[in-house]
Amino acid sequence: MANMLISSLAAATLCLVSPAQAQTWQNQEPAAETTHRATLDRFVADYARDPMAEPTRFGIEVDGHRFHVEPIGNSFELRDGFGGHEFFYFTMNRETLNLLDQGVWNGLTAMGAATSADVTPLDILHTDGFEEPADYVGLTRRLIGHFWTRGIPELTNFGMAHTRVVHGAPATALYYDAGIRSAVYEVPAGLGREQAPTMQVPFPRMIIFIGGEAEGEMGENAFTASAGQMLFSPPDVPLTFWNKSEDENLSFVWIMWGEAAQ
Missing domain, CATH: 3.30.1050.10 (SCP2 sterol-binding domain)
Structure with missing residues (x-):
């Protein structure tokens, strides 16, 4: 079966955390x-x-x-x-x-x-x-x-120690079902515009910022967003954003839904 795909922001290979480091911790x-x-x-x-x-x-x-x-x-x-x-x-x-x-x-x-x-x-x-x-x-x-998640209620751990590097950024998947995907991402400080791909996908997305500050562009519109804000990304509109800070990680929850989000 094709492996499960997790959409993300970053595309560069990072040295901050690796799967081996996460396992060793x-x-x-x-x-x-x-x-x-x-x-x-x-x-x-x-x-x-x-x-x-x-x-x-x-x-x-x-x-x-x-x-x-x-x-x-x-x-x-x-x-x-x-x-x-x-x-x-x-x-x-x-x-x-x-x-x-x-x-x-x-x-x-x-x-x-x-x-x-x-x-x-x-x-x-x-x-x-x-x-x-x-x-x-x-x-x-x-x-x-x-x-693969035990307990009632089920609790999913996230944070850097519970990530794997996917699409170049440490991520923890939250919940998947037909037509919905969600994950938490941790973008390290200093990962800037040069490493951020422009993504244009046929389904809507919510990006909920929970730590740090982002800078980006949606279509022709520039924006900044920080913890405590949610960015809505419409289908088929180009979006790119990156970690604005050289000192602080950028953390966000990414939720994708709709038939095209299979």
């Missing part, structure tokens, strides 16, 4: 006796209590070890192997599973990509013969968000 390898199954059992048990759970069978592969999640009535069970089923499955390594388990990343952040060709820590693949259902995009987005 909080990633702690469990004791040797803790197996992949024990970790996945925690996710499955939590998902069984989730009011947003999808009654869908799917697979999980960690470092080549395969399991699948089987819906049973109003609950779920983790089983070994793929059982010959035709379905989609998550694939990752142990380090990524640790980061998900510890809440450093959520599933959508782990799948964040600038293009569908990017290799991401968490991905979705298909077994032979699997055919995507009509609601595949919405189904998988909801599953990624809810299965």
Whole structure:
């Protein structure tokens, strides 16, 4: 499956934070006796209590070890192997599973990509013969968000320690569904106009500034915006903005919606 795409502002490669640094800050390898199954059992048990759970069978592969999640009535069970089923499955390594388990990343952040060709820590693949259902995009987005986030209510951590670099800027995905995408971005100080692409997309966007100050252009109109303001970006209107400050990070929430925002 094409990797999940997160739209963003910046296009330059940054040295401030890297995926490896974000992992090192909080990633702690469990004791040797803790197996992949024990970790996945925690996710499955939590998902069984989730009011947003999808009654869908799917697979999980960690470092080549395969399991699948089987819906049973109003609950779920983790089983070994793929059982010959035709379905989609998550694939990752142990380090990524640790980061998900510890809440450093959520599933959508782990799948964040600038293009569908990017290799991401968490991905979705298909077994032979699997055919995507009509609601595949919405189904998988909801599953990624809810299965890989534990707790009731679900809390998503964001901030620099919970980001991955996507489109050149550290980002944390918030929530995806069919027709809606949202993320938090942290644009480092000094990342100016030269690194900011002009984006023109066929869907509306809200940019909610929560820290720092931005400078930019929408069409032929120049603007500045700062924490406590929301910028509305209409469809098909060119927009570019950048961090105005040399000393302070720029933080904003980006919300995209509509049929074209798939």
